[in-house]
Amino acid sequence: NAGVTQTPKFRVLKTGQSMTLLCAQDMNHEYMYWYRQDPGMGLRLIHYSVGEGTTAKGEVPDGYNVSRLKKQNFLLGLESAAPSQTSVYFCASSLIGAEGTQYFGPGTRLTVL
Amino acid sequence: AQSVTQLDSQVPVFEEAPVELRCNYSSSVSVYLFWYVQYPNQGLQLLLKYLSGSTLVKGINGFEAEFNKSQTSFHLRKPSVHISDTAEYFCAVRGAAGNKLTFGGGTRVLVKP
Numbered sequence: 001n002a003g004v005t006q007t008p009k010f011r012v013l014k015t016g017q018s019m020t021l022l023c024a025q026d027m028n029h030e031y032m033y034w035y036r037q038d039p040g041m042g043l044r045l046i047h048y049s050v051g052e053g054t055t056a057k058g059e060v061p062d063g064y065n066v067s068r069l070k071k072q073n074f075l076l077g078l079e080s081a082a083p084s085q086t087s088v089y090f091c092a093s094s095l096i097g098a099e100g101t102q103y104f105g106p107g108t109r110l111t112v113l
Numbered sequence: 114a115q116s117v118t119q120l121d122s123q124v125p126v127f128e129e130a131p132v133e134l135r136c137n138y139s140s141s142v143s144v145y146l147f148w149y150v151q152y153p154n155q156g157l158q159l160l161l162k163y164l165s166g167s168t169l170v171k172g173i174n175g176f177e178a179e180f181n182k183s184q185t186s187f188h189l190r191k192p193s194v195h196i197s198d199t200a201e202y203f204c205a206v207r208g209a210a211g212n213k214l215t216f217g218g219g220t221r222v223l224v225k226p
Contacts, residue, residue, distance in 0.1 A: 004156075031212055040122065042203055042216035043157075050212070058213070090156060094212065101147070102214060104156035 002026055004105035006091050012111045013081045021076040021108050023091030031094045032074040033058075033102065034066060036087040043090060049074055050096075081112045115140040115206045119217035126194055127225050134189040134220045136204030146187040147205040147214065148178055157203065163187065174198070199224045 007022045023032065030051050035043040045058030047066040055066045063085060065077045074093075078085060088109050092102040120135040138144065145164050149157040161172025168180040178189045187204060204217040 033213075040218050042117075042119075042218045043214075044216070045213060048213065092157075096212075101159055101162060104149075104158070106156045 004091055004093055004103055006089075006105040006108050008108060009106070010109050012113065013078075014113050015082060017081050018077070018079050019081065019110075020078075021089055021091075021110075023074045023076070023093075023105060025072055025074075025091075025093040025103070027093060027103065028071070029093035029103070030071075030096045031102075032068065033092040033094075034064070034074065034076045035090045035092065036060065036085075037090060037107070038087050046076065046089075081110075083112045086110060086112045115142075115144060115208060115215045117204050117206050117215055117217035119202075119204055119220050121220050122218065123221045123223070125223045125225060128196055129193050131190065131192050132194050132198075132222060134202050134204075134222070136187045136189065136217060138185050138187065138204070138206045140185075140206060140208065142208050145207045146178075146180060147207070148172065148176070148187070148189050149203045149205060151201045151203065151219075153200070160189070160202070194222070194224050196224050196226060198222060 004025045033048040034046040044060045049055045049068040052071045067075045088107050091105040094102045116139045118137045126132045147162045148160040151157045161170045163170045163180045171177045201219045201221045205214040
């Protein structure tokens, strides 16, 4: 089991460029999440999905879009990158149910110049 | 809505000394509580969680935490730290009926020889 994997690990963009971050999980989890991590602010939820074909906004959704066409994949898109989106992005997944422990990927470090 | 406050942003500690990381939360509903650890350049790993039952929860690597409902706290402790415990620690809360985690700002632990 690879668990949760993220592609790419690092990326540098120029302001206005677009990109897509890919998250994949092989644990057959229903729920998937995208977070961003900024110093002193912990992790903040961008978008999440409770199943294939469904997505919902989290705490900081502006400037991001997501898609979940397959159960095992969750894509995060930046249509027009801004310097404020410089951050480390983490994907996570979990089962439905009372426990709901989230399992995290290794992260993607994104710099927007 | 829930919120989490980690009272210390950094905690330096000598090897083999005890450490306590403080976490307070606010919520109008029943909650589940989690501590995650993030080693340098890695994703988050679950240390321990409180769902119900005994208020003293034991986790991996010798860590434990105590849930105090009256003080709305979930402090993390380890009686004797190792160099390998150098990491950032995150407290998180989840509503019992929900699936989204709210994270605190994190506490960096630096273990000195």
